[in-house]
Amino acid sequence: MFEARRETVLQYALADLVDKKPADAGVILREDAFIGHLNLRGNPDDAAFRAGVEATLKAHLPVKPGYWSAAVGASVYWLGPNEWLVLVAADAAADVQHNLRQTLAGHFSVVDVSGGQTIINLSGDDAGLLLKKSSTYDFHPLSFAQGRCVQTTFAKAMALIASRKDGSYDLVIRRSFADYVVQWIAIAAAEYGFAVEP
Amino acid sequence: MSGSAVVQARRLPAGGRINRDQPIRFSFNGIAYQGFEGDTLASALLANNVNVVARSFKYARPRGIVGHGAEEPNAIVQLGHGAQTVPNLRATQIELYAGLQARSVGAGLSVNFDLMALVGACGRLMPPGFYYKTFMRPQKLWMTYERFIRKAAGLGSAAAEPDPDSYDKLNQHCDVLVVGAGPAGLAAALTAARSGARVIIADEQNQFGGSLLAARPTIGHQTVALWLTKTLAELHACSNVEMLARSTVFGYYDHNFLAILERRSDHLRISSPSVARQRLHRVRAKQVVLATGAIERPLVFANNDVPGVMLASSVSTYVNRYGVAPGTKLIVFTCNDNAYQAAIDWHQAGQHVVAIVDTRCNPSGVVVATAKELNIDVIGGHGVIEALGKKCLQGAVIAPLNADATAIVGATRQLDCDLIACSGGWSPVIHLSSHTGAKPQWSDAKVGFLPGESIQQERSAGAAKGTYSLLDCFSEGAYAGARAAQLAGFGNGTVSTTTPPIEELTEQPQQALFLLPHVKPVSRAPKQFVDLQLDVTAAAIELAAREGYESVEHAKRYTALGFGTDQGKLGNINGIAILANTLGQSIAATGTTIFRPAYTPTTFGAIAGRDVGDLFDPVRYTAMHRWHTEHGAEWENVGQWQRPRYYCQPFEVMHDAVKRECLAVRNKVGMLDASTLGKIDIQGRDAAEFLNRIYSNGFLKLAPGKCRYGVMLKEDGMIFDDGVTACLAENHYLMFTTTGGAAAVLAWLELWQQTEWPELDVFFTSVTDHWATATVTGPNARKVLALVCDDIDLDKDAFKFMDWRDGTVAGVQARVFRISFTGELSFEVNVAAHYGRYVWEQLLAAGAEFEITPYGTEAMHVLRAEKGFIIIGQDTDGSMTPADMNMNWVVAKNKSFNFIGQRGLTRAACQRCDRKQLVGLKTLQPETVLPEGAQIVNDPAQAIPMKMQGHVTSSYFSASLGRSIALAVVKGGLQRMGDVVHCPLADGRSVAAEIVGSVFYDPKGERQNV
């Protein structure tokens, strides 16, 4: 029978960077691969929809622009007035999608986009500076505290950028742009010391 | 570097903000010199008694250093050499570093070599605009004339090799941006910082302090020096303050966006790819304080360009900040109190002041008194009307003037001197305020242009606003900082800082003076220079006006006034005043000219940033990209995507590879990476209705499991995109778009749903990146798939052409589509991209026994052309309707809803029968391949201009058919089957071809249905 082999989005891009691991790195990159990514659409003003989503995901559905919520099974990111990104365990994606379809009624949509994007976690003292080099958005801790997320430009690509409790940042980027984004980060971070965390 | 460093003859024994323990060796025009740490190239050259630093642009006259900063018009040098050379830097702005090598620009062999002066002698033949009046005959000779003109023009030289350095950018956000770190700027930053606002303060110099850095260290100024130290210390300690030295704010753009160039490595002489040589700060500021200071205005008199004529403030700066005396015998020539300080500084430095020549009849007041106390000879009511000397100043001709200094009222006399420090007053640096569109206001009281009414969230303070008293600068800056912070939401606008206790100097009013009279009329007097860099004289401006170039812009453009690299920082106002005077109107009525970015010249590379080379534009890869790389793929850029164009095997050239790939698909089986096609998931109750409106053909009756090809039109009826859409389930569809069109199509769908049909319940989600697609195509395609897929019934009746099925391929959840772009039996296998390469390799392994052959876009193009399938953007160009493409079958005739583009199609021009239509072409010589883009005519013998009937859109040699084939659009082509047309080529040949149907291979389309 078949031994299905899967590859992480950054498998090759990071392979080229393995030697780049200064101890005093100001920017540390880690890929959180093989996460279940679901794109969820629906009407937040529809109480049934909101309740259905929150019951299924056991997570809060952020309706305030630019926020994300974390829960045990799933984290949910605001993408637009009727659009969210739901992150779940890779193998859970299919079930969660199924359950949402079971629970929700009316006008909604759920799409599995797991293969199309990946998560880059940026930590280190200079991670903020790296964002400043790469995006026009204001990531000052006062305005971009933990729990905030934003879809914006990153270099000449786009990213969903979220700020985490531990002070690091998650970047959700599209697969096809991943090599470009990593090359950009590696070059931009060089002056701070750049490390890749397995 | 050649020779040994010579002594610094003009260096004062003591004083200055230089480190005398750190001697620095450098060279200028090949001669070795020595300066000190803290010097600029200019101060070091003056210390070494280098008077002539350049030859002038038009008249090749010797020129010396005039200023001490961004205003310097003469001391323009070429720094370094090879790939890292930089043209046109100002010596006054180059920090001295060990090993610095600089050359004069423009000059021939040497600035002291006088051959070029011959050109100068012809000066009278070169009035402004002389080139508009000559070099016209014979017409064909202009290109020759031009070559000489171009050689003579231009300053420095660009490098001839790629720039080895790198540049980057920081996107900054702040509440208050303070531009300029002089007294006003520092006071503003301090008050704003104390309010808690996020503050950025930028200054173009290497040290903060502005004019304070050149202040004489006397008792009165001790307190100032102390204040400076303490202020800088406090600012450095503030976590909410970012201090940018060596950082020029060069542009003020809309919505309070400002661009700052920070120079980071040149002065350190390091060059490393990881350290950007320069950094562009892209600042979005809530509020801005412009404390950009003022630039002293020179006085315009005969031969005022002789080396040794300087700005008064520059003389003070060289003495006080750099410990350099740029001469021995000083004349201060002024029409205001302010310049007396230069004489006082000079005197304090133990140098000889010949006299202060003041155009005001009986100068009085504090500084005048001070000067007199020091026994400095003050000559009132006089002016310097002519400077003597060529390469260095040898004296000055002074004359008694009438009250408004417009006429000479007595005998002239000569004064012996080698340095003239002149001052016509000050010009506030209003460039940035002007960038915002604020219209500069002329002030007779300040004798200068002041910042116009603010349009953006900005305010000016200090000298930039015409406030010249140190005390007022402090308080004005402090207030501006507090106010800016308040408007940004910090503090209540009250000033929290104290200004240093210094005594207030009351100044006597200055005289408005822009051109000194001469014994001869302006047109005949020795040259009175207004714009030193471009050799624009007072006579030139008068002539321009006389010839009718009366508007400021005409006069400027006709004479080139202000078009130099200093953008007229010294000359513009004198020039405008002289024009106004010539026209007999006020300066205010004559108007200023709008300043444009950049305030000072800004490196291309820094504005480009890191987005060059590999990072110029994102490159997009599919999940199988590395496999392609490892297997000899030659690439084609399709939009941002890189797609394999063909796979080269040993000893193959492109033609062989493409032929091999094509034949494999037709006779055996081939495989294409089709992952780049755009894919949009569409869900919602009204999805079908929406598709039916957006596509030209019907989509209401597409059943789950089925696919349909569709064409999208713009409202004008022209083809915009095409692709297959599959019905995944009830109210759930998957749309394929062209590779290049994906983003545009998604935006297009959202546009109509969001703005026109919000009542339609439908959601769109891009899944382009989620799916990796391997197209298995060819007679053996089914056999290959069967080996890796056992849960889909692949039987031709169970899984028909234009069906799709869910299943597992090589153990991976997959969607398989029976759609074909080759005309062969095809299965498009879609799997989550993580498995893309794995499934690709499994299919290859399974196909090995059938000699499965990976093929690229080139073979794909040939195969689809053999079938007459169009490619949007190649066979169409935005002016083609479905009918033009012979695709009327894709246009629904009786939809209930008038679909997008339907009305456009019925316009008169779209109904004409002589529109270009898609046809096939068969060259009469089967082996001749028409060039794509060849134009088509009926009669190749006709005279030029020929009547063109259309052009070849696609053309290949078809290995399967053993002949060339082409697609073309031809006027009324569909009615011309069998006609022979001609393609006249560049090489003179004309290729004859027969118009045929556009389907060359398997016209009945049976092969894809098997």
Added chain:
Amino acid sequence: MEKYSLFSLLKHARSYHENWQRAWRNPEPKSSYDVVIIGGGGHGLATAYYLAKVHGIRNVAVIEKGYLGGGNTARNTTIIRSNYLWDEAAQLYELALTLWEGLSQELNFNVMFSQRGVFNLGHNLQDMRDIQRRVNANRLNGIDGEVLTTAQVQERVPLLNCSPHSRYPVLGASFQARAGTARHDAVAWGYARAADALGVDLLQQTEVTGIRRDNGAATGVETTRGFIGARKVACVTAGNSSVVAAMAGLRLPIESRPLQALVSEPLKPCLDTVIMSNAVHGYISQSDKGDLVIGAGVDGYNGYGQRGSFHVIEHTLQAICELFPAFSRVRMNRQWGGIVDVCPDACPIISKTPVKNLYFNCGWGTGGFKATPGSGYVFADTVANDEPHPLAKAFSLNRFHSGALIDEHGAAGVAH
């Protein structure tokens, strides 16, 4: 008109240039004219000149709200070429190019038309197909042009980055040898001086505030210097066309957009031709003064501010550094913006209007400067005969109703 020549220069040098004649008068407006031209830019002045010269209509006023040639004439990057794709456009621009070739002599004013050639680079296979198509069409239209390989381009432009490893390698180029650049101000001044000499009144600092109509026909213009009657009113107000049209109750298929440009500091000769790249999005030449003259793309929004967005300049300089890595250390001296009237098909409107005796010449987008002589020539003819000049027929307003657009986007691409 005083003849300009080396001899006149010598003569005047002897008298210290004190006796040069005015280049043009500064007349008081008459109460009425046969033709009033709104807009004293290159096109308007050229129209006036040809009306007087070719059609003998000399009772003409050119009304300019600012100074002559102060709009796009003063703000463009001076590129001149005629290698357009479609017959209609190509023939119009070719007429302009042939007029350029004799213009200095015609006007006795050196407009410094420098036929240094223009390269249009191709960076992908479709670029090259389009280049082939365009050059073939040009050739059959009698317009010079050739397709060059990468090697040929590299040989002629040594500093150009032709590496196959660059992000978008240069795959080849089209080259028009007769194309080039000219001194933009000189064009306006030359036409102004020549038109003035033929009796045309040039009214500067005079703003048109309204267009007076009498039962469907234009009868004159209201200006800041009072009403001026006119048998015919011709509008040539690039960057303001919709505003002027509104004065006559007309709407146009035009959007006015910022178009930005910049120059470097003056450099010794380092680029002796004109390079344009649509795919990489930049174009560059070197002026006789030594400045690198660089054009950016059109901004994405409407704007009358003669300012655009900084990111457009950033993108353009990325393209320039990509094409000429050696220019990365060169410095930008000045940047500015013009206002271009963009038509849906990137082609001009030279047309009669629903209002009788009112004519419009607009919508040149980024192609205006190079067309100046041809535009003036055919527009003068159209106005004089109240009938479109043969070359102007295809550019009438009604094409936007019939649908007979001339889609030059392919050829127009980036600004030039």
Added chain:
Amino acid sequence: MLLITCPYCEEARDETEFSCSGEAHISRPKNPEELSDEQWGDYLYFRTNPRGLHHEMWYHVAGCRRYFNVTRDTVSYAILESYRIGAEPGSKTPASCST
């Protein structure tokens, strides 16, 4: 360099996140087939293009992917308001009066 407030993201973002899609409030005729070529051409191509206040549509392409309207002065480039599709602009100043 415009700073545009997206009414859905409820904050000001850099211009580079958006693309402008031209004049706002041009709705598709309900009955295209009944329009003359002239009327259809007007809908397709003819625009107000005012010098002054302009209602225009923007697309937050690098953000929430929503279309929305903006009232902007085409001379000063000052943005007076951003509002959602379907909403009416608050600033009704006729375009002509401002310069």
